[in-house]
Amino acid sequence: MPAAKKINQVAALKEFLSGASIVIGANYSGLAVGDLEGFRKTARDSGGTYRVVKNRLVRRAADDIGLSGLGEIIKGPLGLVVTDGEPAAVARALTTYVRTSRLRVQFTGALLGDRVLSPNELEMLSNLPPREILLAQTLGAMNAAFSGVVSVLHAHLTSIVNVLEARRKQLDEGS
Numbered sequence: 001m002p003a004a005k006k007i008n009q010v011a012a013l014k015e016f017l018s019g020a021s022i023v024i025g026a027n028y029s030g031l032a033v034g035d036l037e038g039f040r041k042t043a044r045d046s047g048g049t050y051r052v053v054k055n056r057l058v059r060r061a062a063d064d065i066g067l068s069g070l071g072e073i074i075k076g077p078l079g080l081v082v083t084d085g086e087p088a089a090v091a092r093a094l095t096t097y098v099r100t101s102r103l104r105v106q107f108t109g110a111l112l113g114d115r116v117l118s119p120n121e122l123e124m125l126s127n128l129p130p131r132e133i134l135l136a137q138t139l140g141a142m143n144a145a146f147s148g149v150v151s152v153l154h155a156h157l158t159s160i161v162n163v164l165e166a167r168r169k170q171l172d173e174g175s
Contacts, residue, residue, distance in 0.1 A: 006057065013061035016051060016080075017070075022087035023080055024094065024122065025073035025108035028052065035103055036079075039094070046093035048083035069116040073109035087112055091126040 017023060028036055043050040055074045062070035083090045091110070098105045110117040110125075117125065128134070 009054070009057050010061045010064070013053065013058055014065050016049070016082060017058075017061060017067060018065055019084050020082045021084050021112070022090060023067070023070060023073075023082050023111040024048075024091065025075070025110065026050075026079050026081060026094070027076050027106040027108055028079050029077045030104050035101070038101065039079075039097065039103065039105060042093050042097040043081045043090065046083075046090045047085035048081045048090040048094075050079055050081045052077075052079045067111060069114060070111050072116045073111060075108045078108065086131055088125055088128045089130065091122055092128075095123060095126040 026039070028039075031039075040050040055078060058074055058078075058080070059071055062068070081090060081094060087110075095107075097103070098107075107119045107122050109119055110122045112125070129137075
């Protein structure tokens with residue numbers, strides 16, 4: 001029979017994981033406390049929350065709330081970074097911090113919605129431009145397409161007007 005403490009921990013983990021847009025697994029083995037605090041601060045500043053977890057309890061909580069893919073990234077001494085905000089922003093901040101501070105943090109993967117990302121795919125996600133830039137690029141492409149349609153329609157209308165104007169002049173000269 002499970003202890004009340006473990007039942008409470010599983011309930012807290014369910015709350016921690018529910019509503020997450022991305023869950024990133026990070027192996028913290030061999031890190032100093034100061035380095036771990038810097039990693040935690042980076043996660044917090046980017047909109048995420050970092051928490052060291054017990055693998056067995058996380059698996060149980062994930063199974064209870066339907067995050068079946070989370071089991072694939074749970075390996076070794078693990079901390080999870082969870083956010084309900086922009087996934088790419090958190091991934092970018094963490095990978096940049098690990099790279100610049102030369103930490104020995106190894107990402108075990110991530111769960112983005114229902115899709116499990118490998119560490120390489122997490123790196124690719126972190127290299128995406130910010131959301132605002134992606135939206136601007138999308139709107140720019142849409143604007144270019146609409147401008148092309150307007151140009152084509154304008155050219156045809158101009159041709160029709162020129163033909164009608166020439167015919168009017170021809171009729172005026174003939175009368």
